[in-house]
Amino acid sequence: MKKFSTAAVILCTALFFTVTWTASADTSSGENSPITIVFSHDMHSHLEKFPKIRTVVKQEKQNNDATFVLDGGDFSMGTPYQTIFKEEAAELRMMGAVGYDATTLGNHEFDYRSAGLTQMLKTAESSGDRVPHLVAANIDWEKTLSDEEMRKDGEALRAAMEDYGAEEYVVIERGGVKIAVFGLFGKEADDYAPESGTYFRDPVEAAKDVVDDIQSHEKVDLIVCLSHSGTNADDPEKSEDEILARQVDGIDLIISGHTHTELSEPIVRGDTVIASAGQYNDNLGTLTFTYQDGEYKLDQYRLISLDKSVQDDPSAKDKVEQFRELVDEEYFSAFDYSWDQVLADNQVKFTSIDDFASEQGEDPLGSLIADSYRYGVKQAEGSEYEQVDVAIAPAGVIRGSFDKGEITVGDAFNALSLGTGKDGEPGYPLVSVYLTGAELKLAAEIDISISELMQPARLYFSGLNYTYNPHRLILNRAYDIVLDRGDGETEPLKNDKLYRVVADLYSAQMLGTVNSLSYGLLSVEPKDKEGNVIENFEDYIIYDRQGGELKEWYALASYIDSFDGNQVSERYGKPEGRKILRDSWNIIDLVKKPNKFFWMITAAVALVLSLIALIVILIVKIVKHITGGGKRIRRKDMIFRR
Numbered sequence: 265m266k267k268f269s270t271a272a273v274i275l276c277t278a279l280f281f282t283v284t285w286t287a288s289a290d291t292s293s294g295e296n297s298p299i300t301i302v303f304s305h306d307m308h309s310h311l312e313k314f315p316k317i318r319t320v321v322k323q324e325k326q327n328n329d330a331t332f333v334l335d336g337g338d339f340s341m342g343t344p345y346q347t348i349f350k351e352e353a354a355e356l357r358m359m360g361a362v363g364y365d366a367t368t369l370g371n372h373e374f375d376y377r378s379a380g381l382t383q384m385l386k387t388a389e390s391s392g393d394r395v396p397h398l399v400a401a402n403i404d405w406e407k408t409l410s411d412e413e414m415r416k417d418g419e420a421l422r423a424a425m426e427d428y429g430a431e432e433y434v435v436i437e438r439g440g441v442k443i444a445v446f447g448l449f450g451k452e453a454d455d456y457a458p459e460s461g462t463y464f465r466d467p468v469e470a471a472k473d474v475v476d477d478i479q480s481h482e483k484v485d486l487i488v489c490l491s492h493s494g495t496n497a498d499d500p501e502k503s504e505d506e507i508l509a510r511q512v513d514g515i516d517l518i519i520s521g522h523t524h525t526e527l528s529e530p531i532v533r534g535d536t537v538i539a540s541a542g543q544y545n546d547n548l549g550t551l552t553f554t555y556q557d558g559e560y561k562l563d564q565y566r567l568i569s570l571d572k573s574v575q576d577d578p579s580a581k582d583k584v585e586q587f588r589e590l591v592d593e594e595y596f597s598a599f600d601y602s603w604d605q606v607l608a609d610n611q612v613k614f615t616s617i618d619d620f621a622s623e624q625g626e627d628p629l630g631s632l633i634a635d636s637y638r639y640g641v642k643q644a645e646g647s648e649y650e651q652v653d654v655a656i657a658p659a660g661v662i663r664g665s666f667d668k669g670e671i672t673v674g675d676a677f678n679a680l681s682l683g684t685g686k687d688g689e690p691g692y693p694l695v696s697v698y699l700t701g702a703e704l705k706l707a708a709e710i711d712i713s714i715s716e717l718m719q720p721a722r723l724y725f726s727g728l729n730y731t732y733n734p735h736r737l738i739l740n741r742a743y744d745i746v747l748d749r750g751d752g753e754t755e756p757l758k759n760d761k762l763y764r765v766v767a768d769l770y771s772a773q774m775l776g777t778v779n780s781l782s783y784g785l786l787s788v789e790p791k792d793k794e795g796n797v798i799e800n801f802e803d804y805i806i807y808d809r810q811g812g813e814l815k816e817w818y819a820l821a822s823y824i825d826s827f828d829g830n831q832v833s834e835r836y837g838k839p840e841g842r843k844i845l846r847d848s849w850n851i852i853d854l855v856k857k858p859n860k861f862f863w864m865i866t867a868a869v870a871l872v873l874s875l876i877a878l879i880v881i882l883i884v885k886i887v888k889h890i891t892g893g894g895k896r897i898r899r900k901d902m903i904f905r906r
Contacts, residue, residue, distance in 0.1 A: 296555035305521030308342025313545035315576035318362035330439025336521030337370030337492035347595035353388035360394035368447025368490040371457035378461035398430040399447035402470035450493025494523030509533035621659035630724025640819025653763040660720030676821035691815035697790035701757035
């Protein structure tokens with residue numbers, strides 16, 4: 265932390281009271297400055313855009329002294345800059361350099377686990393560089409530190425956050441106005457950070473507490489929430505930040521991160537504005553609040569595209585370049601690669617990452633990555649290689665695609681940039697597990713049926729082919745599922761036979777949770793070679809012949825590097841029959857080759873229909889009885905009247 269002399273403290277104190285008196289005088293005279301908020305979220309280590317951010321921030325501050333720069337979390341993990349996350353804290357230091365005032369934690373800040381985040385915060389604090397405030401209002405320290413397995417890392421993280429200066433909220437004064445800023449970690453973000461080693465309070469309840477605290481103890485012009493929770497345009501019941509806005513009074517603005525949403529117009533719920541600018545520093549968002557009828561109200565909202573029309577700030581560009589050089593020195597050199605090294609030329613039109621996995625079906629990017637896993641294992645194991653039957657690459661771990669032209673090492677890393685392994689080094693390693701033929705069939709069914717409800721679960725296979733019909737009953741849409749042995753040879757799956765399967769560490773762990781999450785309905789249990797259910801997937805990491813973990817990005821880079829003529833194979837330019845769509849309402853196509861779920865669902869539907877029929881019959885009998893009785897009563901009444 266910075267140290268100040270006695271004279272400096274006296275001077276700062278005098279200045280503080282002077283500024284406070286002046287601001288108070290301005291407020292009492294009714295001269296309330298407009299407030300500008302510049303914001304981002306889901307940067308994911310895209311530091312190459314920071315020189316443009318600095319240009320925009322400088323311009324906005326020239327236009328209005330009361331300009332605040334805020335970020336909604338997930339500022340890390342997504343480009344090679346993340347490889348120096350712990351050692352250099354490049355993201356926070358660059359945020360400080362370009363003028364950010366505050367940020368919050370996203371789920372990807374925990375990709376290197378609690379210990380990695382702890383080390384990064386220590387690095388940032390000790391760097392001597394300006395860094396943004398860190399606000400986090402719903403970490404449940406009591407629960408975290410009472411958990412025996414979490415206590416040690418939890419105590420270290422809390423100490424690092426305290427040394428950094430992290431708070432539940434911070435009050436920032438500038439240009440005669442004050443804003444209070446607090447941070448929230450959403451429910452889905454918590455689900456997406458299984459290795460965080462940290463418990464979080466319910467965000468709505470935490471927000472109520474912190475807003476009440478701010479209103480009770482601070483006099484501010486705006487209350488801003490940096491929420492790593494997100495919105496959901498398709499399902500309002502799952503739109504966490506809209507729920508937050510409806511249930512918590514007093515929040516003027518929510519910077520909504522996590523879902524990578526780009527809102528051309530803000531969402532307004534009651535008195536709360538919800539803003540999102542999209543992902544990867546493609547845009548910066550700006551909002552202007554003006555003083556109207558005794559309070560600040562939204563006046564302007566716009567997104568600024570950080571494209572070539574925005575000039576790079578020279579000093580920020582130099583600082584980014586220094587971090588880029590450190591990436592080569594501290595990370596890529598260990599793999600005998602460099603960031604800009606060209607692996608191959610590409611003329612295949614791969615799906616853009618924005619559109620990737622948006623629709624079901626075979627995809628060349630998914631096929632390329634799944635194939636690279638099998639190649640990487642074969643190269644790593646050498647003479648001890650055991651055949652990999654199937655490789656699985658879920659959409660949720662694929663973070664980048666390839667344009668036409670040169671593919672570099674950095675491009676390969678960007679495509680598979682997430683996570684860390686047992687070694688604590690950047691990048692998920694590949695793991696080797698075994699699944700039965702029945703479980704592989706179920707994996708295909710999860711891809712076809714379940715991924716329609718949860719896009720990150722879209723699966724891409726190497727070594728497994730199947731046909732699917734979207735009109736068949738759910739959980740019975742994939743059929744003709746076979747092993748692809750290459751050169752047009754296929755092999756039927758044997759339900760009880762074990763097959764070697766390769767996936768990244770995170771995805772293998774997620775496969776292992778399918779059974780519990782579906783309450784036993786979908787049973788996929790990764791096993792070892794002897795058929796024992798795996799408890800700790802880190803014990804099944806694949807290592808190269810030098811003893812290093814086989815990182816999934818390295819498998820991809822080395823696979824692309826191996827192409828003949830340094831040219832990406834043309835076969836990825838067209839479908840290969842891995843997923844064959846049979847779009848048919850023909851009754852034979854709808855019921856052919858039924859699996860157990862077909863019979864379960866059919867039986868359940870038949871039971872429901874039988875119950876409905878029984879109820880209808882009973883109702884008809886009751887109605888007839890009542891109607892008949894009524895007629896007799898009316899006859900008697902008629903006789904009596906006569």
